[in-house]
Amino acid sequence: MGRKPCCSKEDLNRGAWTAEEDRILKAYIKANGEGRWGSLPKKAGLKRCGKSCRLRWLNYLRPDIKRGNITSEEEDLIIRLHSLLGNKWSLIAGRLPGRTDNEIKNYWNTCLRKKVQGQHQPKRCEPSVDEAPVVVRTKAIRCAEMFIPPQQRIAQNQEKNVTMEPAMTGELAAEKVPNSKSDEHSSVDPREDTWWDVLVGLDTSNASTSEALDFDFLQLWGSESPCSHYTRREDCKGMLEDWMSDATLPFEMELTSLASFLNSEEEWLGGEL
DNA sequence: AATCGCGACAACCGCATACCT
């Protein structure tokens, strides 16, 4: 038994969307909002499957989409994010307002991959896939997840009627420092995780802002952990503080911070591995 | 002028995961 197809292919239009189909889809979403893609085509009177409608909306019809002309800044960011995150197109797209994962994926496959392969002959002791990347990539992915644009996070959560966490509303997520008394974390050796993992997973209920920011990662992981590299660096601590304390930062500032983070990643990879 | 090759990008497909009942 094969997998059940997502929709019957009979009587459905396939291939390029017509202007009329676009108009119908836009009008329907304007009136009824996004979501319920499965039933949307029938309700809207479109002979398309729900997935196709969703894709068309997300990648082409949404009003906030920027099209074409990827700037050199965006290109640089894509290259550097890809080097850390791999093919996590949706995460990369999340850092580029108005760009879709599909667009970035296509741009990478058609333009950047060759460019990067051409110029990216290892010039210095770069790490092999078997060395540091697991830690680095996990941390970088976590970082990117934290970097979903605040507007997007807020919108998403309002849509779901979720109470905003402090970090999402601009108040600092008051992180409780894990220690030997912490019942929630004492059974888990934090060295198993990156400090991003632990940081994000911390119980935010009791500690004050200053406690959170004074958190001593060295104490948690010890000086030999590769993660402790960051705890010794004041600039990294500062970035962390910025990110965690103000989710309403202007997007440009976030990009600047992210760029700094990526630079520090590159320095670390080049210098210590 | 015809056609071939290639790049760009829209769209499709299958799988994974989240969510709901």
Next chain:
DNA sequence: TAGGTATGCGGTTGTCGCGAT
């Protein structure tokens, strides 16, 4: 908790336009 459904994601394919021959 299990099973079904909806949604998201990333790889792949199809189509179109344009330049080269």
